Amino acid sequence: MHAMxxxxxxxxxxxxxxxxxxxWYGLSYLMAFGLCMWAGLRRIHHAPxxxxxxxxxxxxxxxxxxxxxxxxxxxxxGRVGYCLFYKPLYYLSHPLEVFFVWQGGMSFxxxxxxxxxxxxxxxxxxxxxxxxxxxxxxxxxxxxxxSGRVGNFINGELWGRLAPPDLPxxxxxxxxxxxxxxxxxxxxxxxxxGVLFFFLxxxxxxxxxxxxxxxxxxxxxxxxxxxxAEYFREPDAHLxxxxxxxxxxxxxxxxxxxxxxxxxxxxHKGRLPGAMAQPSSASLRK
Numbered sequence: 556m557h558a559m560x561x562x563x564x565x566x567x568x569x570x571x572x573x574x575x576x577x578x579w580y581g582l583s584y585l586m587a588f589g590l591c592m593w594a595g596l597r598r599i600h601h602a603p604x605x606x607x608x609x610x611x612x613x614x615x616x617x618x619x620x621x622x623x624x625x626x627x628x629x630x631x632x633g634r635v636g637y638c639l640f641y642k643p644l645y646y647l648s649h650p651l652e653v654f655f656v657w658q659g660g661m662s663f664x665x666x667x668x669x670x671x672x673x674x675x676x677x678x679x680x681x682x683x684x685x686x687x688x689x690x691x692x693x694x695x696x697x698x699x700x701x702s703g704r705v706g707n708f709i710n711g712e713l714w715g716r717l718a719p720p721d722l723p724x725x726x727x728x729x730x731x732x733x734x735x736x737x738x739x740x741x742x743x744x745x746x747x748x749g750v751l752f753f754f755l756x757x758x759x760x761x762x763x764x765x766x767x768x769x770x771x772x773x774x775x776x777x778x779x780x781x782x783x784a785e786y787f788r789e790p791d792a793h794l795x796x797x798x799x800x801x802x803x804x805x806x807x808x809x810x811x812x813x814x815x816x817x818x819x820x821x822x823h824k825g826r827l828p829g830a831m832a833q834p835s836s837a838s839l840r841k
Contacts, residue, residue, distance in 0.1 A: 583706030628673030636665010701749020774815030
């Protein structure tokens with residue numbers, strides 16, 4: 556019989572300063588935004604568009620401003636999305652707890668909607684097209700997602716489904732209420748939605764693409780990776796499995812996959828509303 560790995564049960568509080576508690580999960584969000592900033596600064600060195608009349612290049616100030624908008628979109632959208640998608644009845648009867656973000660509960664899909672709204676707002680305030688902003692931002696996001704999954708692992712939350720007893724990396728999560736080995740799904744998502752996602756999207760964006768195609772591939776790749784990882788992740792106890800045995804997370808990926816494919820095809824045909832007629836090389840190096 557294989558020895559089982561035990562979750563290290565790290566104290567969720569990284570630093571206690573009197574009544575002020577700094578949590579690892581909060582630090583993971585801080586790291587996520589820092590990594591997005593790093594990736595954005597790297598992309599400043601890329602020619603924005605291969606057209607005869609390109610828009611002005613991105614600057615460090617642009618990155619700082621869009622990051623602020625994104626932070627607001629992630630936090631507000633992620634929290635509201637969680638309340639609406641996962642526990643609508645509970646928060647309908649406890650509306651004030653929607654603002655209790657320190658209690659946990661964030662949704663990627665809600666955060667994505669928040670970021671889309673933030674990009675629209677930023678684009679209009681800076682005179683940039685939405686798809687130009689989306690193509691620039693998309694490859695900067697996966698490192699932040701990877702950081703968030705590290706926070707999930709430290710918290711010992713969002714554990715996986717029961718694993719075969721002989722799985723070498725099967726892990727016991729005491730918070731699950733059992734001593735049975737489970738898939739460390741947070742690690743799977745870190746590797747898929749963070750590391751692999753970043754490298755694939757970053758290299759895809761290095762070559763000339765039509766405006767909107769980088770953003771479209773972001774939706775497609777994330778949808779594929781998240782849908783796949785959900786087969787190893789324990790669904791929320793109060794939701795369980797839905798139609799076809801899929802989880803809510805998988806169902807929320809379906810419109811991402813369909814939408815991403817449609818956006819890519821429309822961009823390829825030059826029919827994407829609001830997109831430039833000529834190809835975008837949002838990440839070509841000068």
